[in-house]
Amino acid sequence: MRIWPLILLMSAACGEAVTPPLSYDAEVDPGEPLVEPPELELPDDRCDQAAPDPCDPxxxxxxxxCEVVEGWGIRCGSCPEGMVGDGFECAPPPRLEIHEFDYDQPGSDTAEFIEIVNVGEHPASLVGMRVELVNGGNSQxxxxxxxxxxxxLEPGAFAVLAAPLVEVPEEVPVIRMPASAWLQNGPDAIVLLDAEGxxxxxxxYGGTLEGYAPEWHVDVLDTGHAGSLSRIAPGGPFVLACEPTPGRPNVGPCE
Ligand SMILES: [Ca+2]
Ligand SMILES: [Ca+2]
Known part of the structure; x- marks a missing residue:
C-alpha cells in the first residue's frame, strides 16, 4: 500500500498570538539591548478558513x-473489482502473451528472439515484469x-527480446540479448511474469516437460529451421512459420 505524504505547514491555532523569531543585525551594536518584537495576531479571515481536506479532491x-492517516498522509483503498494497482492508479490487468519466438536457426543461433504483444484492450505497463527462461533439465x-x-505497450503493440543481429522495426521497443545461444533449444520453457510474479x-518448447500442463506445450518443433514458432491468433496454438517476423504481425504456417 502506497501512502502519499503531506507537507504540513506549522501554524498557530486561530487567535493564538505568534512571536516572530528574533533577528540579528550585524550593524547593531551588540552592546545595545535588543528590543522585544511585538506580538502578532493572526488575521481573523485566516481563522475563518476551514482546514483543507487532502482527500478533496x-x-x-x-x-x-481515500483516507487520511494520522494527519500525515493519504491512503487509498483497494482498486475496483477487476482492476489492479495501488489504489492511486488502477487499470485492468495486463493481457500480454508470448506471440512468437525463434530458438534455433540453421548454423549458429545468432538470430534468436522472443516477441511479446499486448493482446488486451488497454495500455499495459511492463514495469516490474520479467521473462524467465527455464532449463527443462533441472527446472531452474x-x-x-x-x-x-x-x-x-499500447493495445496490439509488440516488444522484442533479440540478439543484436535481429532486425526490429524502429518503433518497436527491443531489449538486446547476447549475440548467440541465449535461448536454449529445449525441451525448455519461457515464462512471462507480471509485476507480482x-x-x-x-x-x-523443443519437446515435453513433466509438471507442465498439455496446453502449455508447443506442439511443433523448430529444429534448425529458418522460420519461427508463431501464434496466429491471441492465445492460439503455435505454428511453424517460414518467415520470422520480430516486431511485426505474424504470418501463417509454412505450406
Ligand atoms: Ca538456441
Ligand atoms: Ca511477429
Missing part, C-alpha cells in the same frame, strides 16, 4: 476510498530478463 483512482531459471525498459503466459 481525492488523489485516488475514481471510486476508491537459467536467465531472467527484466522488462522495465519496454515501458508501456504471476505467470501471464508460459510455453514449453
Amino acid at each position: 481525492s488523489p485516488c483512482h475514481p471510486g476508491v476510498q 531459471v537459467y536467465r531472467a530478463v527484466a522488462l522495465d525498459p519496454i515501458g508501456t 504471476e505467470a501471464l503466459d508460459l510455453v514449453v
Whole structure:
C-alpha cells in the first residue's frame, strides 16, 4: 500500500498570538539591548478558513476510498473489482502473451528472439515484469530478463527480446540479448511474469516437460529451421512459420 505524504505547514491555532523569531543585525551594536518584537495576531479571515481536506479532491483512482492517516498522509483503498494497482492508479490487468519466438536457426543461433504483444484492450505497463527462461533439465531459471525498459505497450503493440543481429522495426521497443545461444533449444520453457510474479503466459518448447500442463506445450518443433514458432491468433496454438517476423504481425504456417 502506497501512502502519499503531506507537507504540513506549522501554524498557530486561530487567535493564538505568534512571536516572530528574533533577528540579528550585524550593524547593531551588540552592546545595545535588543528590543522585544511585538506580538502578532493572526488575521481573523485566516481563522475563518476551514482546514483543507487532502482527500478533496481525492488523489485516488475514481471510486476508491481515500483516507487520511494520522494527519500525515493519504491512503487509498483497494482498486475496483477487476482492476489492479495501488489504489492511486488502477487499470485492468495486463493481457500480454508470448506471440512468437525463434530458438534455433540453421548454423549458429545468432538470430534468436522472443516477441511479446499486448493482446488486451488497454495500455499495459511492463514495469516490474520479467521473462524467465527455464532449463527443462533441472527446472531452474537459467536467465531472467527484466522488462522495465519496454515501458508501456499500447493495445496490439509488440516488444522484442533479440540478439543484436535481429532486425526490429524502429518503433518497436527491443531489449538486446547476447549475440548467440541465449535461448536454449529445449525441451525448455519461457515464462512471462507480471509485476507480482504471476505467470501471464508460459510455453514449453523443443519437446515435453513433466509438471507442465498439455496446453502449455508447443506442439511443433523448430529444429534448425529458418522460420519461427508463431501464434496466429491471441492465445492460439503455435505454428511453424517460414518467415520470422520480430516486431511485426505474424504470418501463417509454412505450406
Ligand atoms: Ca538456441
Ligand atoms: Ca511477429
